[in-house]
Amino acid sequence: MISDTAAAPPQARLNRSVVLCVVLAVFAQESVWNFYDAQVPAQLRDYISSAGLVGLLMGLDNVFGVLVQPWMGFYTDRRARAKRGRWPVIGVGAVLCAVPFALIPWTDSLPALIACIAAFALIANGFKGTTETLVSDYVATTERGKAQGFVMAGVSLTVIVSSLISLLVVDRSVTLAFAIPPLLMLLMFAAAWAGLGRRHAQRFVNQPTADGQDFGSPWDVVKELIRDPSRTRLLLMLGTFCFAGMWNALRSLTTPYGMEVLGLTRGESGGLALPGAIAFLVAVVPIAYVSNRLGQVKAIQHGAGVFVAGLLIGFAAPDRAMTMVSMTVATVGYAVFAVNALVALWQLAPNNRVLGTYTGLYTVASASAMAAGPALLGAVVDVTGWRFMLLDAAVFGALTFALFTRLARRSTGRVSEPAVP
Missing domain, CATH: 1.20.1250.20 (MFS general substrate transporter like domains)
Incomplete structure (x- = not known):
């Protein structure tokens, strides 16, 4: 919990x-x-x-x-x-x-x-x-x-x-x-x-004490995570894998999507993500402050919903302007995840002496997703066609939303570091 x-x-x-x-x-x-x-x-x-x-x-x-x-x-x-x-x-x-x-x-x-x-x-x-x-x-x-x-x-x-x-x-x-x-x-x-x-x-004056379970190796940290009966941290890492994977897939395939579906040149297709990049820069700090009040997991749940909504906008109106709007909305949704996911995992660590290890575990989930995401979405696009790429990504995004909805329901408020035994 x-x-x-x-x-x-x-x-x-x-x-x-x-x-x-x-x-x-x-x-x-x-x-x-x-x-x-x-x-x-x-x-x-x-x-x-x-x-x-x-x-x-x-x-x-x-x-x-x-x-x-x-x-x-x-x-x-x-x-x-x-x-x-x-x-x-x-x-x-x-x-x-x-x-x-x-x-x-x-x-x-x-x-x-x-x-x-x-x-x-x-x-x-x-x-x-x-x-x-x-x-x-x-x-x-x-x-x-x-x-x-x-x-x-x-x-x-x-x-x-x-x-x-x-x-x-x-x-x-x-x-x-x-x-x-x-x-x-x-x-x-x-x-x-x-x-x-x-x-x-x-630097640790405002941090929890370092008391609690000691671990002899990273494998001991992983074993403790797997054996946790609540499965909350495993679900959070699975959610990280899903969200990071679909985001990287979207980034990797947007340029060919613009060329195949919108009839744009390679350069024009590459520029589809520019408004989203600007929106990311403008939005991340306000998102962080709102998330701090709302709770990290619940904020990511909402971000996943925004991500899916953005993709559906682009699928419903496949033209250059609406695709840029779509990418911008989806990017804001991803920004919520980018700000909060690692913090949420830190807050669920068994104590504050394994936060670097948990950063590494976050990398395992996100880096694996970055490698697998484009291949997975690309395989689905091979079946459905480029016209349905944004809808395909939205389906995967909906699964991510469902996962974070389940996690959010376990929350009793703001995600914070659990009591150190």
Whole structure:
């Protein structure tokens, strides 16, 4: 049962300077990942003509995320209350991954390029979840939902930064373009540490105590989650898989949908998602504040409903303008999920010493979904035709809505961290 039995002290308030530093840290790593996703496929195309093989190699980071992040989350959970907490892992990881990233455009063969890609993806995944867990380290329990809204706004800004680097630098110097994101990452991490380092000793002052069950390995955490008779956390991870999968499928197939159904060019089809991206940036912080009052799971339930409604709008009126409206509405629905899902999972952790591990488990669910979602929706589209793609996605979205409706009915109010035994 989702309960309110261990909310943070009522005097806890959202410290905006702390949140800004956490946003800088997440912005640092996401600025590299966004440029990676945007430009590495083009680098691979210099050697590989098969789009399927390019996609397979680009999926390496999801595979590494599933394999690495739960273990690194568990390791940093053990270090969280040490002198420098999780920061050594973040600092060392950032410096190490910057090297293979910057070397990508200097490679002169496919094996060398793949080696750089694999090295970057492996090392960067080693501290990706750790950086995201900083929210739970420095922000009081009842304020994490609000903080996550600012974090997601920062993440969305990295798309703009990546696009500007691509637009202004890539055609002039690819090597310089690949040097800018890692340099920006290191500078932003340094700024985040400068702001948070002096608060390090006091960072748990508003957090629950560290008493409770100890775990010897990530597998012990997983076993405890599976054996939970309420199945609430398993259902939440299943919901994460469904929502993240359909969102990634929608992003992957919108461009061919625009070309096949709406008769648009490739460039015009790629622009269908632009209004939604702007709406995401504008909406995430207000969504976080509303969700904090409503409750994370119930908010996601409503977001799933909005997501389905947006898809149905596009199916009912298959033209360019209404499809853009459809994508915008669906994106706002997804934004509710993006802000709240990880926070809800943190709040249901057995104690606050496994939050990094739970961030890794969230990655397992979301990264697996990102790999499977496009293939699943694409297979259904092969049967029904492109005209029915949005309806197909809406059907899957309705299943997600039903799942979160079931979870919301178990809620007795706002999702919060359960009592620590």
